[in-house]
Amino acid sequence: MTDTVERLKERFGELEPSEFRGQTRIAVPRDLVFEVLSTLHADFGFDMLVDITCVDYLNFRDATDRFGMVYALAGTESGERLIVRTFLNEPDLHVPSVVPLWEGANWLEREVFDMFGIEFDGHPDLRRILMPEEFTAFPLRKDYPLQGRGERHNFPTITRGSA
Amino acid sequence: MAIDVPENVVVSRLDELASWCRKNSLWPMPFATACCGIELMATGASKHDLARFGAEVMRFSPRQCDLMIVAGRVVMKMLPVLQRIWQQMHEPKWCISMGACASTGGVFDTYCVVQGIDRFIPVDMYVPGCPPRPEQLIQAIIDLQDKIQHEGTLDGAEFDTARRQQTKRALIELPIIGQSPQFTR
Numbered sequence: 001m002t003d004t005v006e007r008l009k010e011r012f013g014e015l016e017p018s019e020f021r022g023q024t025r026i027a028v029p030r031d032l033v034f035e036v037l038s039t040l041h042a043d044f045g046f047d048m049l050v051d052i053t054c055v056d057y058l059n060f061r062d063a064t065d066r067f068g069m070v071y072a073l074a075g076t077e078s079g080e081r082l083i084v085r086t087f088l089n090e091p092d093l094h095v096p097s098v099v100p101l102w103e104g105a106n107w108l109e110r111e112v113f114d115m116f117g118i119e120f121d122g123h124p125d126l127r128r129i130l131m132p133e134e135f136t137a138f139p140l141r142k143d144y145p146l147q148g149r150g151e152r153h154n155f156p157t158i159t160r161g162s163a
Numbered sequence: 164m165a166i167d168v169p170e171n172v173v174v175s176r177l178d179e180l181a182s183w184c185r186k187n188s189l190w191p192m193p194f195a196t197a198c199c200g201i202e203l204m205a206t207g208a209s210k211h212d213l214a215r216f217g218a219e220v221m222r223f224s225p226r227q228c229d230l231m232i233v234a235g236r237v238v239m240k241m242l243p244v245l246q247r248i249w250q251q252m253h254e255p256k257w258c259i260s261m262g263a264c265a266s267t268g269g270v271f272d273t274y275c276v277v278q279g280i281d282r283f284i285p286v287d288m289y290v291p292g293c294p295p296r297p298e299q300l301i302q303a304i305i306d307l308q309d310k311i312q313h314e315g316t317l318d319g320a321e322f323d324t325a326r327r328q329q330t331k332r333a334l335i336e337l338p339i340i341g342q343s344p345q346f347t348r
């Protein structure tokens with residue numbers, strides 16, 4: 001386990017670190033996630049937010065939680081990379097926004113909101129970013145049918161006579 | 164009673180004259196949303212040279228166009244835009260659905276991709292292929308010119324036939340997943 005994880009553990013207690021194909025990951029409880037991320041940002045030199053995404057673990061083998069938020073961080077000085085994860089369950093799909101830490105989180109969080117319906121508390125402008133405004137479902141959730149619920153067909157038909 | 168016409172006068176029907184003018188000066192509206200658009204550009208470029216068929220003046224304002232070429236997949240967020248542009252084009256106007264995606268949705272049978280633009284706007288020509296070669300698109304334009312010459316009328320009466328719409332309506336009223344009772348789970 002890397003130095004960073006050791007130091008983080010000293011500060012925050014049990015963080016469930018794990019290693020997969022050379023990537024270091026830590027799982028953080030939701031209440032701690034903003035604190036951990038701001039510490040990583042301020043004191044550990046993780047100045048770059050590579051990605052924010054989410055995984056729906058519905059019907060996944062051995063999964064206990066529904067959604068896993070994933071923050072991929074990198075330090076441009078040290079070249080170090082770290083994945084921070086936190087797990088969410090319905091109906092409480094709230095997580096603090098990290099826009100105050102990394103400005104680039106703005107659209108990434110909007111995308112996660114659009115696709116999974118996770119609410120980011122404190123986000124400056126939490127609107128759908130890819131789907132149309134009037135869309136109601138969250139299409140990357142596993143219980144959403146691949147072909148949709150007929151939304152793609154709900155448009156008026158223009159015929160030769162009408163236009 | 165023969166009328167004496169001078170040598171340089173040609174007699175024709177007005178419909179045919181109008182159609183002849185229209186078919187040889189098609190101004191395409193390139194609605195290129197995806198990879199087919201690249202092939203559309205190749206069609207207009209010098210190697211294939213759409214100018215030989217009088218259709219090289221791609222205009223990005225629908226007010227100046229009379230041939231819409233939908234090249235690429237259309238997603239549900241884009242469809243209102245497509246319909247709006249179609250409505251902004253002046254009569255007479257025609258539409259070519261270029262490629263598998265525009266015609267049927269192609270491989271993108273997902274929640275956001277419209278399964279064939281002909282459900283929502285009228286289409287005159289379908290070009291198969293993924294992407295179609297420029298020759299295919301040129302063939303479609305030639306065929307369309309043929310169609311304009313043979314069906315075209317001065318006042319656009321050919322657009323107004325309820326009979327022509329009926330065959331299309333059978334397509335539109337296919338059962339829709341998630342909406343028709345036999346498909347809901």
Ligand code: SF4
Pocket residue numbers: 197198199200234235236261262263264265269292293294295
């Ligand atoms: S038909 Fe093929 S080339 Fe054309 S838009 Fe679809 S995927 Fe792209």
